[in-house]
Amino acid sequence: MTERPGSSTREDGTVSWGDLIEEAESRLRRAGLDAPAIDARRIVEEVSGFDGARLTVERSSLVTQRAMARYDDLVARRAQGEPLQYVLGHWAFRTLDLMVDPRVLIPRPETEMIVDLVSTRIDELASRHPDRSRFTVVDLGTGSGAIALAIASERTDVEVWATDRSVDALAVARANLAGIGRAAARVRLAEGQWFAALDDGLRGRLDVVVSNPPYVTDDDPLPAEVERWEPAGALRAGRDGLDDLIVIVSDAPRWLASGGYLVVELDPRQSARVAAMMNDAGFVDVRIVADLVGRDRFVSGQFPAG
Ligand SMILES: C[S@@+](CC[C@H](N)C(=O)[O-])C[C@H]1O[C@@H](n2cnc3c(N)ncnc32)[C@H](O)[C@@H]1O
Incomplete structure (x- = not known):
């Protein structure tokens, strides 16, 4: 379980995969990217290891510390304009x-x-x-x-x-x-x-x-x-x-x-x-x-x- 100060943290200090999708989308939208919702989802799929349908099922599961560090790195890179494919590292x-x-x-x-x-x-x-x-x-x-x-x-x-x-x-x-x-x-x-x-x-x-x-x-x-x-x-x-x-x-x-x-x-x-x-x-x-x-x-x- 991960506690995280910031917008995606709930009152009890925990963060779910669903929280991360929302946070990533809003960071990428603020960065001016064309498809923030798609990019956010692909990044969270990558760090969670859950594919599309499974991520929906796991939306309220809690994020691990290790996944959080990787998530931050990938979202920051994408927000700076690096293509999604390079950010994920595979295509x-x-x-x-x-x-x-x-x-x-x-x-x-x-x-x-x-x-x-x-x-x-x-x-x-x-x-x-x-x-x-x-x-x-x-x-x-x-x-x-x-x-x-x-x-x-x-x-x-x-x-x-x-x-x-x-x-x-x-x-x-x-x-x-x-x-x-x-x-x-x-x-x-x-x-x-x-x-x-x-x-x-x-x-x-x-x-x-x-x-x-x-x-x-x-x-x-x-x-x-x-x-x-x-x-x-x-x-x-x-x-x-x-x-x-x-x-x-x-x-x-x-x-x-x-x-x-x-x-x-x-x-x-x-x-x-x-x-x-x-x-x-x-x-x-x-x-x-x-x-x-x-x-x-x-x-x-x-x-x-x-
Ligand atoms: C448009 S990319 C295509 C890459 C890959 N075949 C694809 O379709 O995704 C062109 C490739 O040709 C290589 N290339 C450019 N000039 C070349 C040359 N004179 N001799 C051999 N390869 C060259 C580049 O390094 C690059 O990898």
């Missing part, structure tokens, strides 16, 4: 619960969809090559490992390379790799610039290359929270945001196996140009794919037999 991506901190981009909901696109392309390869039981997938610029680890844990027929030029990001990806169980044996991490991170022996042997590279233009304003907390090297890519996409599209043909696929995420304003770049680079079946709210977020193409 859901498809079936995974990934560790995230300011060394990596927070995985976005739309990126979950690129995993489906990659999986569909592997299904297409598998139907053309019924004799094959393994496909090699590379996730360029893996950050937290989100795309690579989701693919590896959702399919048993893949070997996945996850690359990044950021040693810090790879440290987070390595921690997340340790959390995916047996699928981890089929994932390798590699440090370096785009394809240069890979062993030369993989040239011409990749079945799918997937990437969510930096694509924000140098001039586009970003939300203050993103600008301040998320790694700049994960976001911006030159005057038109295409610097990294150009390298990936132009180098991919040297690395893809015949009939292999390139799948990239981008800003909807870039989709037509990147599709044209892929056609010019010799890709066929180039498709622009919309996300769940109808924005042209992905481009995919197949590299034909030489």
